[in-house]
Amino acid sequence: MPIGDTIPLTPVRWEDVLFLALATLLIVSALLVVSLRDIIHCGLAMIVSFAALAGIYVLLGNPLLAATQVLVYIGAISILILFAIMLTQTKNAPARLVFQTQARLAAPAAAAIAVVITGVVLTTTWPAGGERLWTSTTQISTLLFTDYVLPFETVSVLLTAAVVGAVVLARRDPRESALAELPPGPAQDETPAGGEPGGEPGGEPGGERGRS
Numbered sequence: 001m002p003i004g005d006t007i008p009l010t011p012v013r014w015e016d017v018l019f020l021a022l023a024t025l026l027i028v029s030a031l032l033v034v035s036l037r038d039i040i041h042c043g044l045a046m047i048v049s050f051a052a053l054a055g056i057y058v059l060l061g062n063p064l065l066a067a068t069q070v071l072v073y074i075g076a077i078s079i080l081i082l083f084a085i086m087l088t089q090t091k092n093a094p095a096r097l098v099f100q101t102q103a104r105l106a107a108p109a110a111a112a113i114a115v116v117i118t119g120v121v122l123t124t125t126w127p128a129g130g131e132r133l134w135t136s137t138t139q140i141s142t143l144l145f146t147d148y149v150l151p152f153e154t155v156s157v158l159l160t161a162a163v164v165g166a167v168v169l170a171r172r173d174p175r176e177s178a179l180a181e182l183p184p185g186p187a188q189d190e191t192p193a194g195g196e197p198g199g200e201p202g203g204e205p206g207g208e209r210g211r212s
Contacts, residue, residue, distance in 0.1 A: 026052035061134040
């Protein structure tokens with residue numbers, strides 16, 4: 001039995017429900033990215049937000065953009081960020097993040113921006129939306145490798161430079177690694193054993209022996 005466009009016994013469409021679910025997941029995961037204390041968990045929440053955005057692209061009728069979102073942002077950038085985090089963390093560094101000191105100033109600023117955006121959305125007269133146009137992957141591929149080949153290659157060079165930069169930042173000097181692995185030596189005592197500075201063992205200062 002085929003599934004209808006709307007939920008049974010209701011006028012609500014399945015696409016609207018999926019959009020609300022994906023949008024909620026996207027907002028929640030984005031908030032977790034900036035609120036979690038463990039930086040690895042922040043990276044995983046970022047992957048979830050990218051996946052929710054890819055699902056929204058599918059609902060909008062652009063599967064190619066959704067596939068690009070998964071391959072580039074989830075499969076490349078997010079994994080690269082996680083590897084960079086794990087490679088650059090030192091054993092002496094704190095295991096958990098500390099909230100920024102600017103949080104008290106950033107929170108009112110973010111709330112003000114949210115109020116402005118909400119007011120603009122509610123007061124704008126949006127035109128009625130027509131039927132959804134499904135994007136053809138063949139047409140986009142043809143345009144990408146003909147009319148937009150220069151921007152495509154430019155982005156490829158930028159991504160390559162980002163990968164090389166991440167490798168350089170994650171690489172450690174062998175001498176620094178060897179010094180970091182050396183155990184700390186005992187404290188050096190400048191005072192000679194059995195005497196005071198400048199004196200002989202068992203004698204008085206100045207090297208003179210005690211007279212009877």
